[in-house]
Amino acid sequence: MSLQCSEHCPKQETGSFDNELSKLFHAAYEQYQSEVLKDGKLYERYVNDLVSYHLPIVSGDMEIIRKHFRNVFCMYELLINRKDLVNKYFTRHVFEECDFNEMLYAFNHIEYVNTKPEVLALFNRNQIQAITQFANSSKIFIGNIEEKTIDMFFRCQIDHGLVVANMAGVLPLLYELSRQKMIPYNWVSLIAENKMLIPQKTMVASTRKAISQRLSELKKSRFDFPGTVYIRLVKQLKEMQ
Known part of the structure; x- marks a missing residue:
């Protein structure tokens, strides 16, 4: 298990977020809320800092290391390539297990067609x-x-x-x-x-x-x-x- 994730990823109650990938995404959500939405940090800097922080791992088990890197790069790929999902889920007031599952399913199974916006905004x-x-x-x-x-x-x-x-x-x-x-x-x-x-x-x-x-x-x-x-x-x- 990564030292970063074991010590810094939020601990959930009643078994929620009980795997490393969901804990990584929950940490990404918390950091997005704090750094990007509240402090105005550049999105690219947020992603790079997040990944570099969670990437290190100390383990003698090669399978654990492989799974950890796979999870971190899954998170990285989603954050870079699917900003539509980030905007949809990470801007919510809460990020629950069902949100993580929906987000991950959309990333793995639904093809995304990236089209350039044709309007500036639809303000209320x-x-x-x-x-x-x-x-x-x-x-x-x-x-x-x-x-x-x-x-x-x-x-x-x-x-x-x-x-x-x-x-x-x-x-x-x-x-x-x-x-x-x-x-x-x-x-x-x-x-x-x-x-x-x-x-x-x-x-x-x-x-x-x-x-x-x-x-x-x-x-x-x-x-x-x-x-x-x-x-x-x-x-x-x-x-x-």
Whole structure:
């Protein structure tokens, strides 16, 4: 048995999680909740730290060593290749034995077709109201924006791009939404392809390259990027889910 797992994987009552693989997944869930959801740790760093911590093992039994490595790499493969399952199960308030069994069954038996998201987000009414109020009070766009417009923006169904007073006002928000997994990883491409942001300075829809370059500039110029205001707003939005 791994020293890591025997000492640090949570001990369950009444026989729940009584095998190493389920204990590993439960530990992964707890760490995901703590590090990714609460502290905003990068997902890739979370996975690498988790696996490197649980990988070492001290045993003279080769069969135990083989099973341990098989379990650790099963967990690693799921975390890397099936983020849909991670988002479905690890964001729940509790992670029980039935959740582990369903997650593992889906991983082993159900083929996953990875398709790129076609929308930024489907926010609820309260979230749309909060974003709209923030955008208007911060004067991110030229003129006041209606809630319906913000909703259609995140659905990527807007008829005309929004004219942005300053990209430094909207990009930190989108970046933090992405960092907190509230909009997809390809958000820059979605915005560029749908021509949804038009800087007032150029009045030309921003390309993927232009957005990426401006984002890099902002990250270098601000030590606390994206900034406490945006972090606080996105945290509130997550609480509204």
